[in-house]
Amino acid sequence: MLAGFLMSLTFAHLISKETFGTYKFILSVAGILGIFSLTEIGTAITRAVANGFGGTLKQGFKINLKWSVGMLIGGFGLGIYYYISGNNVLSISFILAGIFIPITTSASLYAAYLLGKKDFRKITMYGTIRNIVPAAILILTLFLTQNLVIIMAVCFISATITALVLYIITVKKFQKENDKIDMELSTYSRHLSLMQVIGGIANFIDKILVFHYLGAAPLAIYAFAIAPIEQLQGGKKVLSSLILPKINGRSFEELQKSGPRKALLFTAYALSLAGIYSLLAPFFFKFLYPQYLDSVFYSQIYSLTLLAISGTIFDSTLVAHRKTKELYVHRTTMPIIKIILFITLLPIYGLMGLIVTHVIVRSTSGLLGYYLVKYPFKN
Numbered sequence: 001m002l003a004g005f006l007m008s009l010t011f012a013h014l015i016s017k018e019t020f021g022t023y024k025f026i027l028s029v030a031g032i033l034g035i036f037s038l039t040e041i042g043t044a045i046t047r048a049v050a051n052g053f054g055g056t057l058k059q060g061f062k063i064n065l066k067w068s069v070g071m072l073i074g075g076f077g078l079g080i081y082y083y084i085s086g087n088n089v090l091s092i093s094f095i096l097a098g099i100f101i102p103i104t105t106s107a108s109l110y111a112a113y114l115l116g117k118k119d120f121r122k123i124t125m126y127g128t129i130r131n132i133v134p135a136a137i138l139i140l141t142l143f144l145t146q147n148l149v150i151i152m153a154v155c156f157i158s159a160t161i162t163a164l165v166l167y168i169i170t171v172k173k174f175q176k177e178n179d180k181i182d183m184e185l186s187t188y189s190r191h192l193s194l195m196q197v198i199g200g201i202a203n204f205i206d207k208i209l210v211f212h213y214l215g216a217a218p219l220a221i222y223a224f225a226i227a228p229i230e231q232l233q234g235g236k237k238v239l240s241s242l243i244l245p246k247i248n249g250r251s252f253e254e255l256q257k258s259g260p261r262k263a264l265l266f267t268a269y270a271l272s273l274a275g276i277y278s279l280l281a282p283f284f285f286k287f288l289y290p291q292y293l294d295s296v297f298y299s300q301i302y303s304l305t306l307l308a309i310s311g312t313i314f315d316s317t318l319v320a321h322r323k324t325k326e327l328y329v330h331r332t333t334m335p336i337i338k339i340i341l342f343i344t345l346l347p348i349y350g351l352m353g354l355i356v357t358h359v360i361v362r363s364t365s366g367l368l369g370y371y372l373v374k375y376p377f378k379n
Contacts, residue, residue, distance in 0.1 A: 036070025049116025311366025
C-alpha cells in the first residue's frame with residue numbers, strides 16, 4: 001500500500017494526465033493479454049503444496065511459461081499493429097509486455113509456494129521486497145525522465161528481475177524439500193484460469209473503454225478515483241491467501257455453517273472502512289492530489305466496492321474443495337454482468353456509469369457465492 005501510494009503521488013506531480021492515462025491504458029491491455037496464460041495457477045500450487053506436493057514450484061514455473069506463449073504472440077501482434085499505425089510508444093510498450101510479463105508471472109509463483117508452506121514470515125519479507133524495489137526504481141525514473149517508453153521499460157524489467165531473484169532464493173531455500181509433483185496441477189490450473197477469462201477481461205476493459213471513448217485525461221481521473229480503494233482492497237487479497245491453506249483440511253459441511261457468520265463480520269468491517277474513507281477523501285485529495293479533485297466524488301461512491309470482502313470466505317471454500325461447476329458459475333456470471341453494464345452505462349452516464357457498475361457487481365458477488373456454497377450442485 002505504501003509503495004502504491006508513493007508511486008501515485010509521484011505520477012500525480014511529475015507527469016501529465018494524458019501521459020498517466022496512456023500508462024494505465026498500456027497496463028490494462030497488458031492485463032487482458034494475461035488471460036492467455038494460467039492466471040490462477042498460483043491458487044492450484046498453494047493447494048498442492050498444502051497437500052504435500054513439494055515439487056510444484058519448479059513444475060508450476062515451467063507450466064506457466066509454456067502456457068504464456070499466447071501472451072508473447074499477443075504482445076508482438078499489438079506491437080506490429082501500433083507500429084503500422086504510427087504509434088511507436090504503444091508499439092514498443094506492448095512488445096516489452098509480451099516478453100517480460102510471462103517471466104514475471106512465472107517467477108512470482110514463489111509466493112504461492114510459500115503460502116502453501118504457511119511460511120508467512122518469508123511471504124511478508126519477500127512481498128515487501130517485491131513491492132518496494134520496483135516501485136523505488138520507477139519513482140527514481142520518473143524524477144529523471146517523462147519519456148513513456150523508458151518508464152514502461154523500467155516498469156516491466158524491474159518487476160521481472162525482482163521476481164526472478166526471489167524465485168531463485170525460494171528454490172534454493174527448499175531444494176531439500178520432497179520433489180513430489182501434483183499430476184492434476186496443470187488440469188486444475190486450466191480450469192481455474194478458464195473461469196477467470198471473462199473476469200480478466202472485465203477487470204481491465206473499463207479503462208480501455210474510457211481511453212477510447214473519453215480519452216487519456218478522463219482515464220487518469222478515473223484511475224485516481226479508484227486507486228485508493230484498490231489499495232485498500234489489497235487486504236482482501238491477503239485475507240483470501242490466508243484463508244485458503246487454513247480451510248483446506250476442513251469439511252465442506254463445516255464451512256457451510258461457519259461461512260455466513262464470518263461473511264457478516266467482514267461486511268460490517270467493509271462498511272465501517274468505506275464510511276471512514278468517504279469522510280476523509282476530500283481532505284486526502286486536496287492535500288495530496290490537488291490536480292485530481294474531480295476524482296473525489298467518484299472515489300467516495302467507489303468505496304462501497306469494499307463490500308466485496310464479504311464474499312472472500314465463500315470463494316475460498318469453493319476453491320479449497322474443488323467445486324469446479326460452482327466456480328465456473330460464480331466466476332463467469334458476475335464478469336458478464338459487469339461487461340454488459342460497462343458497455344451500456346458508459347455512453348449514458350460517463351465515468352459514473354462505470355463506478356456504479358463496480359458497486360453493483362462487487363456488492364452482489366458475495367451473495368452469489370453464499371448461494372453456491374449453501375446449495376452446491378449435485379455431483
